[in-house]
Amino acid sequence: MKESDMWKQTDEEILQQIPEKLLAWYDENARILPWREDPQPYRVWVSEIMLQQTRVEAVKPYFERFLKALPTVADLAEAPEEQILKLWEGLGYYNRARNLQRGAQAVMAEHGGVIPASFELLKKLPGIGDYTAGAIGSIAFQIKVPAVDGNVLRVISRVLWRTDNILDVKVKRRMEGEIRGILPERVGDFNQSLMELGATVCLPNGAPKCDECPLQELCRAHLKGEEESLPVKAKPKKRKIEDRTVFLLVCDGKIALRKRPEKGLLAGLWELPSQEGTLEEPEAEKLLESWEIQMEQPLQKEKNAKHIFSHVEWHMSCWSGTVEAESDDSGLIWASAEELDENFTLPSAFKAYRPVIKRLLESLQE
Structure with a gap:
């Protein structure tokens, strides 16, 4: 035509x-x-x-x-x-x-x-x-x-x-x-x-x-x-950047998990324990003490990661370490590799840390 x-x-x-x-x-x-x-x-x-x-x-x-x-x-x-x-x-x-x-x-x-x-x-x-x-x-x-x-x-x-x-x-x-x-x-x-x-x-x-x-x-x-x-779309609002510190805490061959609040981002889902902000080692250790967590050895720095939500972008730093004993006052639960695969839903926001979790848990079995 x-x-x-x-x-x-x-x-x-x-x-x-x-x-x-x-x-x-x-x-x-x-x-x-x-x-x-x-x-x-x-x-x-x-x-x-x-x-x-x-x-x-x-x-x-x-x-x-x-x-x-x-x-x-x-x-x-x-x-x-x-x-x-x-x-x-x-x-x-x-x-x-x-x-x-x-x-x-x-x-x-x-x-x-x-x-x-x-x-x-x-x-x-x-x-x-x-x-x-x-x-x-x-x-x-x-x-x-x-x-x-x-x-x-x-x-x-x-x-x-x-x-x-x-x-x-x-x-x-x-x-x-x-x-x-x-x-x-x-x-x-x-x-x-x-x-x-x-x-x-x-x-x-x-x-x-x-x-x-x-x-x-x-x-x-x-x-x-x-x-x-075409088509014409109004420019979306710029995503908010949030810095977070993630903890990979291992005890008796299990990884620590925590349930997120029932409202807000990732509401009611399991997460790797985390805290707003980028915490240096002394700050991270102090936070863990407030959670009634005692470490067997100094924390180890893991890789940084990023995850993009529709309106928020997480920039994550990470510390890992072995915990002396599970604490009933920490608000954490502990999951084996098998339980993590079969029973717990870990959001894709933490996908980058799956290989690190696997390495940590496997290293304890050697």
Whole structure:
């Protein structure tokens, strides 16, 4: 299509041409994913929660393991929280897992164990907003509702050459309304095709694969050569930097763990004992004394590490050492290597220290 003809068409006329082209492309190019092979409501729900802010390839093994351990809504509702968090370990954003269980418990209590085939009722479940309710509703129940995520916002912004800030709620609401007006009978496949295009072709970083795109001839941004300048996002706030000192304390072949507060960052999860600030050796020793911890030998300096959360960045220094005896007054618990692997969920913020823990525990067995 000539560029001059493209600008004669209204946004609505362009949008109306998308479903047929995109579904034909999707039928030939859709990735084979475990939740697509059997799109039962529970499977779709679990997959959508896992996929929030997480890559598809990273989710696959977690999804398989989670469904094997907790194959039904009832299983999820009744499972101990520690088991759920352990199954989630490494995916991050642990409130997703907690809300998933709260949602399952609500399904059992309020809907007789049956996930409701209703967009409005789905939205009332913990952890489910417009997008997730739209995804579950359209994919599992073929309800004619849109599912607009970052991929969809990017695709439509480029096709229509929209320069609005896609982080503005009003912009998203407008786009949801426009897509609602073009939803075909195969609504689940269509919503997935939009997301698939954004994930595999109309890429967010670097050059999109326009030569592979079924919407190339409709895309105003492509015709103008401005694909990579869209979509427009307001600059996020600069992340806050927090310095922390982490302690790897070993006693009788076990590593010290501590539970974080029930509110705030990594709420209620197990952590390696840590303290705000970068503590030099005298300060670190004084802190351990206040925890009723007696060291067998001087502390050893370990490598520094960094972990980035969405709004906070931890810069971690680390001390390690062997403790004379477990203290009941320290607020710590002690876990063997096997217990750490099987029973305790250690957030990925401490991933850099896993090899150090392994070395420390193995050195004591020699």
